[in-house]
Amino acid sequence: MITSIYRYSHLVLAAISSLFLVVAAITGLVLSTEPIFYDLKQPDKIDLSEISLGQTIHKLQQEYDELITLSTTSQGLVLADVVTKEGTSVTGYINPKTGMFLGDEITRPSIYNWFTNLHRSLFLKSIGRGFIGVSTFLLVLIIVSGIFLLAQRQGGFSKWFSSIKDKEFHKKYHVILSRWLLIPILIIAITGVYLSLEQFDLIPVENQSLDWSLSPDEELPLQTIENQDFFKTTTLDQVKEVNFPFSSDPIDYYEIYLKEKSVLVAQHTGEVIDQVENPFTALVSYYSTIFHTGSASPLWSVILGISCIGILYFIISGCVIYWKRRPKKNYKLELSSAQDSEYIVLVGSESGSTYAFAKAFTQQLLRTGKKVSLSDLNHYQQYERALHLIIFTATYGDGDAPTNARKFFDRLEKIDQPRSLFVSVVGFGSSIYPKYNEFGKQVYHRLVKDENMKPYLPFTEVDEEHQPEETCKQWLQLWQQKSGFPMELKVDQFPKSNIEKQKFKVTHRSPLNKDETFIISLQPTSYNDYQSGDLLEVYASEKAKARQYSIARIQNKIVLSVRKHEHGLCSTYLANCHKNDDIMATIKTNTSFHFPKDAPKIIMVANGTGIAPFLGMLDENKTNIPIDLYWGGKNIESLSIYGEYLEDAHKKQQVSNYHISYSRENEVVEYVQHKVAEHKEEITTDLQQGAVIMICGSLSMQNEVLDLLELWNKENPKIQLEQLYKNQKILTDCY
Amino acid sequence: MRILYMALVALICLSFTASTVSKTSVKCMIQMKNYTGEGAYIVVSVTDKEGEYKETIYVHGKDPEWYSEIDSWWKFYGKHRPDIDAISGETIAGGERSISVLEIPTQYINSNHKLRFETAVEDQDYNEVDLELDLTDSNLKSKVDGTGWIRYVRLMPQK
Numbered sequence: 105m106i107t108s109i110y111r112y113s114h115l116v117l118a119a120i121s122s123l124f125l126v127v128a129a130i131t132g133l134v135l136s137t138e139p140i141f142y143d144l145k146q147p148d149k150i151d152l153s154e155i156s157l158g159q160t161i162h163k164l165q166q167e168y169d170e171l172i173t174l175s176t177t178s179q180g181l182v183l184a185d186v187v188t189k190e191g192t193s194v195t196g197y198i199n200p201k202t203g204m205f206l207g208d209e210i211t212r213p214s215i216y217n218w219f220t221n222l223h224r225s226l227f228l229k230s231i232g233r234g235f236i237g238v239s240t241f242l243l244v245l246i247i248v249s250g251i252f253l254l255a256q257r258q259g260g261f262s263k264w265f266s267s268i269k270d271k272e273f274h275k276k277y278h279v280i281l282s283r284w285l286l287i288p289i290l291i292i293a294i295t296g297v298y299l300s301l302e303q304f305d306l307i308p309v310e311n312q313s314l315d316w317s318l319s320p321d322e323e324l325p326l327q328t329i330e331n332q333d334f335f336k337t338t339t340l341d342q343v344k345e346v347n348f349p350f351s352s353d354p355i356d357y358y359e360i361y362l363k364e365k366s367v368l369v370a371q372h373t374g375e376v377i378d379q380v381e382n383p384f385t386a387l388v389s390y391y392s393t394i395f396h397t398g399s400a401s402p403l404w405s406v407i408l409g410i411s412c413i414g415i416l417y418f419i420i421s422g423c424v425i426y427w428k429r430r431p432k433k434n435y436k437l438e439l440s441s442a443q444d445s446e447y448i449v450l451v452g453s454e455s456g457s458t459y460a461f462a463k464a465f466t467q468q469l470l471r472t473g474k475k476v477s478l479s480d481l482n483h484y485q486q487y488e489r490a491l492h493l494i495i496f497t498a499t500y501g502d503g504d505a506p507t508n509a510r511k512f513f514d515r516l517e518k519i520d521q522p523r524s525l526f527v528s529v530v531g532f533g534s535s536i537y538p539k540y541n542e543f544g545k546q547v548y549h550r551l552v553k554d555e556n557m558k559p560y561l562p563f564t565e566v567d568e569e570h571q572p573e574e575t576c577k578q579w580l581q582l583w584q585q586k587s588g589f590p591m592e593l594k595v596d597q598f599p600k601s602n603i604e605k606q607k608f609k610v611t612h613r614s615p616l617n618k619d620e621t622f623i624i625s626l627q628p629t630s631y632n633d634y635q636s637g638d639l640l641e642v643y644a645s646e647k648a649k650a651r652q653y654s655i656a657r658i659q660n661k662i663v664l665s666v667r668k669h670e671h672g673l674c675s676t677y678l679a680n681c682h683k684n685d686d687i688m689a690t691i692k693t694n695t696s697f698h699f700p701k702d703a704p705k706i707i708m709v710a711n712g713t714g715i716a717p718f719l720g721m722l723d724e725n726k727t728n729i730p731i732d733l734y735w736g737g738k739n740i741e742s743l744s745i746y747g748e749y750l751e752d753a754h755k756k757q758q759v760s761n762y763h764i765s766y767s768r769e770n771e772v773v774e775y776v777q778h779k780v781a782e783h784k785e786e787i788t789t790d791l792q793q794g795a796v797i798m799i800c801g802s803l804s805m806q807n808e809v810l811d812l813l814e815l816w817n818k819e820n821p822k823i824q825l826e827q828l829y830k831n832q833k834i835l836t837d838c839y
Numbered sequence: 840m841r842i843l844y845m846a847l848v849a850l851i852c853l854s855f856t857a858s859t860v861s862k863t864s865v866k867c868m869i870q871m872k873n874y875t876g877e878g879a880y881i882v883v884s885v886t887d888k889e890g891e892y893k894e895t896i897y898v899h900g901k902d903p904e905w906y907s908e909i910d911s912w913w914k915f916y917g918k919h920r921p922d923i924d925a926i927s928g929e930t931i932a933g934g935e936r937s938i939s940v941l942e943i944p945t946q947y948i949n950s951n952h953k954l955r956f957e958t959a960v961e962d963q964d965y966n967e968v969d970l971e972l973d974l975t976d977s978n979l980k981s982k983v984d985g986t987g988w989i990r991y992v993r994l995m996p997q998k
């Protein structure tokens with residue numbers, strides 16, 4: 105099976121390096137606390153750019169007996185190694201203005217040493233460093249392949265930040281987090297690689313050293329340090345380290361390392377004896393260290409710490425994703441060559457389930473003794489003896505062909521079949537992507553345009569989000585009926601639904617009202633991303649087919665309005681649920697009936713239980729978009745179970761107008777479509793101004809409302825019904 | 840009561856003498872030869888005339904992972920592992936020089952002891968005796984050439 109090169113490399117690289125990366129990430133997390141630890145313990149900082157080196161040295165000379173070294177830390181403090189007037193040698197922080205000793209150098213807690221060793225070399229010295237260095241390099245490649253993989257999934261770099269459709273928790277957060285942590289982790293990895301290369305001497309350094317053999321100019325006047333030019337003009341923020349002259353001998357110089365260069369300075373005159381510019385690699389090395397360790401900024405070290413947690417999470421979620429996608433068991437098929445076969449099975453697939461189903465289908469064909477060939481769509485060719493072409497294909501990204509089907513259309517164009525063929529196409533996809541099964545559809549339509557190709561079974565779409573197993577079974581049944589071949593697939597050969605049944609806890613169920621209608625609230629027991637207008641597919645029992653109910657999301661609970669049918673399996677089951685019961689269900693995303701939050705106005709039309717999603721949408725109307733709600737029920741009591749939600753929405757001004765009609769309350773029978781008709785002027789004006797009309801409830805009601813719109817369209821050509829459909833200004837969810 | 844008092848005085852005296860071993864401060868500059876690779880680990884120790892380790896005076900290199908590479912010294916230090924935090928500094932790279940203050944117990948000076956500089960570079964050569972000098976007053980203000988990674992060492996007693 106050919107898989108996308110990015111996904112493949114992303115996976116393989118991660119598998120190779122994950123063990124080392126886990127260690128590096130955990131130890132990195134611990135080490136990221138170090139800069140914070142120092143920040144808490146160190147004395148306060150003083151602005152070094154305002155103090156000259158001469159001033160500081162002058163003060164130190166007054167305060168101490170001997171000066172050995174002076175350096176600035178990456179946190180911006182001044183550290184000096186001196187011998188006090190009492191003759192003891194100390195290393196610690198000093199105040200660069202007064203020379204006062206502020207405290208001993210904070211010795212690095214040995215726990216950090218231990219973790220640094222583990223982080224750098226796994227206690228394996230050079231070999232360990234090699235492993236870690238290579239893993240870090242692989243991390244760079246993992247990130248790069250991840251970038252391309254993500255771009256491909258999202259349908260191009262331009263859609264980088266468009267929303268993530270996956271509903272599976274780990275898949276979704278693997279992507280969301282990587283969009284955020286990409287940059288810091290890439291910085292960690294690249295600087296890590298640089299530091300490793302440096303460790304192994306793989307960075308060429310032209311290390312020019314200072315020339316100590318040069319002699320000082322004896323003519324120059326002697327001056328005290330605070331008057332010497334070099335020391336007057338060099339401010340402390342440029343200084344990395346100063347080694348004081350070993351003795352008062354004029355040929356013992358100050359050895360000074362600045363950020364840009366290294367210098368030798370004569371101690372009595374301030375003459376610059378020799379200087380060497382720092383090579384570019386020194387600068388890179390300096391910044392690599394700072395960025396890799398966070399030593400210069402506690403804030404950055406927090407980001408580093410978060411990135412470490414991120415890496416651990418990517419490894420864990422990556423394992424989970426792989427485990428769910430892993431290829432199924434392999435078995436061998438006795439295939440014939442494409443030339444000899446009567447049945448040609450072609451596959452376009454990026455992942456296991458399409459291929460598994462095609463293989464299982466092929467296996468069954470082979471059992472009947474037919475000659476069958478199985479290959480991918482890119483290998484489409486002339487078939488001498490073929491009778492049937494059976495295609496199973498997925499769609500990738502934004503309606504694109506899977507990698508192993510890219511060349512199919514090209515080949516189709518060029519190749520003429522010697523015999524006429526029967527064609528069947530099954531598309532596999534997930535309805536969370538707007539263009540799911542687009543490629544399969546195109547394959548089918550392009551094929552049947554050819555007179556030589558005759559449709560055998562209608563194009564079938566398998567939706568991984570919605571009972572794919574059922575769809576496949578139905579398709580196989582059709583095939584069996586038409587061909588007469590028995591098809592006996594095992595349970596695990598069918599594509600599994602992406603969504604596993606989940607438990608939902610009943611938090612409330614109202615008693616049945618006069619119309620046998622009730623409200624039931626449910627709490628998902630695991631992570632779910634859903635909104636009002638999505639559908640809850642409820643399983644009344646293990647074997648039962650799912651029934652759908654429109655969801656209202658109110659205060660993070662699922663609220664359904666259900667009418668109990670007299671002999672209805674599922675509605676009766678729900679009517680008998682009690683608080684704290686668990687029910688099994690899945691959430692089906694229904695993008696075509698979500699709250700249109702960019703609409704200038706919304707007209708909601710519902711009858712009976714159809715009001716449910718609207719209750720949630722009113723709650724979602726945080727920006728107070730004007731909403732006119734039309735609802736029709738039997739009588740006043742029918743409305744009362746929704747009373748509390750409607751009042752709440754009314755109080756918060758989340759609904760502008762109600763138009764309620766009752767069919768059994770008064771003498772006259774009045775349906776919701778009558779109320780809609782009464783408001784013709786208003787509604788047509790609204791629609792012309794871009795309002796969205798949403799219809800939910802019974803199909804007969806929907807049809808009558810749409811008939812009305814059509815009628816108005818005829819009278820007033822300004823409301824283009826087709827245009828409204830196309831622009832998603834008419835949304836329906838009826839049953 | 841009197842006995843208790845005497846005991847206390849004795850104890851104080853004892854602890855006093857123990858904590859104030861008299862030391863001589865010597866400024867020490869190590870100049871490395873030019874080489875490429877990691878910074879060198881350098882251990883400065885006092886040995887007796889048989890070459891037995893007496894005391895560790897200074898350690899350049901703070902990463903204990905590599906201490907075992909400094910073979911002879913590790914056999915001495917590794918057994919007891921006294922706290923050397925206060926007398927350790929950074930490694931010294933090729934061509935670099937470094938100045939530090941060595942605190943040498945005065946009892947070892949002019950009494951047939953030696954000052955040994957032992958060097959090792961990660962994954963490269965180890966020198967058990969890169970440089971050695973007799974601990975005498977005159978040697979403590981001199982310049983001595985090394986045989987391994989060290990080009991020379993300059994010493995100067997503190998005032």
Ligand SMILES: Cc1cc2nc3c(=O)[nH]c(=O)nc-3n(C[C@H](O)[C@H](O)[C@H](O)COP(=O)(O)OP(=O)(O)OC[C@H]3O[C@@H](n4cnc5c(N)ncnc54)[C@H](O)[C@@H]3O)c2cc1C
Pocket residue numbers: 639651652653654655664665666667668669670671672673674675676713714716837838839
């Ligand atoms: C997109 C969508 C959204 C939906 N939203 C909602 C919603 O928000 N609220 C809601 O209440 N419903 C909604 N439904 C309808 C819901 O899915 C179910 O169809 C409905 O609840 C009936 O299911 P059931 O299992 O109770 O009945 P089933 O067992 O499926 O029976 C179907 C019908 O046959 C009748 N029947 C069954 N057995 C017999 C028998 N032996 N003799 C005589 N008659 C019989 C039942 O009375 C019932 O009318 C929606 C449907 C769709 C497609």
